[in-house]
Amino acid sequence: MDETEELIALCARALVAQMGDVPGVEMALTRNGVLGLTGAPSPDFNRLTLGAGPQAEDFLISSVGRARARGLPLVVVMSPQAQAALAPVAAGLGLTVAGTSPLMVLRPETPVTPSRPVKITRALGVELVAIAGDLEAAAFDEPRDAIARYFDVCLTETAGVEAWIAWDGDLPISAVTVTPTGDTAGISLMATPPEHQRKGWGRALLTQVMADYRSRGVARFHLGSTEAGLRLYESVGFVTVANLSAWLLPAEGALPGRDRGGPS
Template structure:
């Protein structure tokens, strides 16, 4: 499938929509936290959650003028140096200038990992398989469900990251509001929470994030089910396109569902933080 076959949207326009979507994912809840600092400028988005956790601190969606880009890069990085909080700078196909990665290296950041940007037409999903028996998927509506979501995500670190749990505790009122553009999901087997996913509505597209399955429940189709449920909800809500960032482990699954690659997205970090 060519990029232009995705509802006729050119690749660069879709990449820009994906950046706008990620900005919603990365900043909407943080804007509503006490002590957070969020700048949503025309030239970039800077998100400082106030927590010492780069899971919630970002720079992204750069649209920098080539003549002043290096100085703007240094200015953004200096914010996190002053606050002594870790962060990530995400660079995708729509970011400007084209040599942004080189400018980040000059400023002292290092590439940490790369993922594949992907997109899908929600009306062409391959969603014919039934969910695994015994799996119930709930869209998060209560504080208890949100706590389950947070604890599952925190368990992706060893030991579990308490700042992840803290973030969702602080963001609970915002995330449970009716107008939240972040739709969170938890998969349960019996009473046990086993998987998560998030759908962000922004940039005219649906963005998938935080797809995670507890190790003991992997390779059972649960991750696929937690991927499809938000996509089908987004389609029912009238959205046409979905985007995501895929690690090497997820490429096969997302391709089976109907996603196609749209470009590479690279995460940059300060030295030391970029180490695996």
């Protein structure tokens, strides 16, 4: 398995950890992908991550069918190999290209140096989890109840997902989520509300958290970047290994007369 397909598989495992405790979630797994439908009306909370493999086409078709039957929007992220094989199938299913997402990795030989000291706290317990969720909702402009169903419920001692908060004195400033798998960890949901951006808080949190994981045996980190985050990640040592294609199935693609979402 090449590095891109390996990282896609790790992203799929991370999605399982992040969505597994969502009330009413519907999940399906194959060797090369994972589907998670939370029932929320935003496509960000209904996702298919798909790598290349002999089951990929059937899994894509069945996943789109599940989302469409429930009237849910769906984001499909494919590896380049999967995209090359399945683009005509995706288009025939009513998916449209929504852009690309750089798949980035910080390899073991790349040093991690905290940019400046910052107080960080792991989000565990009702109060700290709520604070991390507030930061996520503010940073991504998502309804707080949707964040609560998707994000807050996964932050337990044993869930496999860890969130960290940076503080300016008593004021929470930024949050980031880490999903470790062996000696590799996925970085996601890097969240700094607009009023605190461009002040170095995200960099300080990210570099300190990664340095801490390095001290505990995590050698490599991966993430899917947005255009806005690309410069930050490149500046701390991440490199792009592939541009993943993102496809969108809008809720309007649902079959008429069906329930449009379930609990949210």
